[in-house]
Amino acid sequence: METFSSIECFVRSAEVGSFAEAARRLSLTPAAVGKSVAKLEARLGVRLFQRSTRSLTLTEAGQRFLTEVSASLTTIQNAVANLASAEGQPAGSLKVSMGTVFGRLYIVPLLGEFLRRYPAINPDWHFDNRQVDLIGQGFDAAIGGGFELPPGVVARRLTAAHRVLVASKDYLRSHAPISHPDDLARHDGILIRSPQTGRVRSWQLTHRDQQHNPLTLKARMTMSDSEAACATAAQGLGIALVSMPFAVGYLEAGTLQRVLPDWFVDDGNISIYYAEHKLLPGKTRAFVDFVIEQFAEQGLARRFSAV
Known part of the structure; x- marks a missing residue:
């Protein structure tokens, strides 16, 4: 579940190009999102983002990973939401x-x-x-x-x-x-x-x-x-x-x-x-x-x- 949460933080950050904006949409703090993405990078052994004081951009590995996981993440989230619906x-x-x-x-x-x-x-x-x-x-x-x-x-x-x-x-x-x-x-x-x-x-x-x-x-x-x-x-x-x-x-x-x-x-x-x-x-x-x-x-x- 921790890895799933880290992937969600990564995908949302990639979509909006900002840890702060991703945090707002996920109801988390920017520090929590950044830490979660860093844990994912450590687990994968690759850098997913190039970070600077003004921008957040995907690396080549990050772009490839986003392409592979974003659709699956949405499908899983939708499946969970549908199962969690009130009384079906x-x-x-x-x-x-x-x-x-x-x-x-x-x-x-x-x-x-x-x-x-x-x-x-x-x-x-x-x-x-x-x-x-x-x-x-x-x-x-x-x-x-x-x-x-x-x-x-x-x-x-x-x-x-x-x-x-x-x-x-x-x-x-x-x-x-x-x-x-x-x-x-x-x-x-x-x-x-x-x-x-x-x-x-x-x-x-x-x-x-x-x-x-x-x-x-x-x-x-x-x-x-x-x-x-x-x-x-x-x-x-x-x-x-x-x-x-x-x-x-x-x-x-x-x-x-x-x-x-x-x-x-x-x-x-x-x-x-x-x-x-x-x-x-x-x-x-x-x-x-x-x-x-x-x-x-x-x-x-x-x-x-x-x-």
Whole structure:
């Protein structure tokens, strides 16, 4: 068991490049982690890390050892967690990352039913619109779209990620008619600025019959949040290009209506992500299956589709 603990200290230190950060994630002291790794090096008879006051880097032997043991360590930990589950049911802390507004609107309302089914699971949910390091930061799962898929991570599709043009009835009544994407150049646009890059992306509109046309909406103002852009458009202040999950409530209530309803932006998929393991922890499998089931039962993929 001592060797197993030392291997865990080594793997976590290698993942984050720091004894201090590994100690924080393992609820140990940095000295304890460093001592544990030193014992492992003594037992193996090789140096696993090159240490300096500013950095911790793997040696060639350390890199080879990490490749050989990291997957097995995860499999063993997951097996232990599954066996230790409360009365055979999924249990433990479930660390999940999701977009702030998307999570509040569509995932948080599922929490009551999820906990009724799995009372031994303790949600640890993080609301952030940035992509997280699923493995390095110790997340069990993440929900989002437009993410690069790093090695060792798999994605299960929940719905298409479509963006649509919306405006209020008052705005459309008081401005020039719009029958083609080129007409948008004369209209006030409420554009979305990326909170990560600070840039306003250039979008390409797609027609239902797969024609394409660049979006030429004139920038009247910029927002970093689709929900805020919807609320602004509802005041008759311009045309917004927003993600369907945020627009759908306004559209169904009649507060906003689609502009050029045959045109939309295809922004990939919204998916649920998790680390690929031979033995997936019961709590993670329960959450992934539950979210996919609820999206199907509630018809969210259909509601979020622009076509």
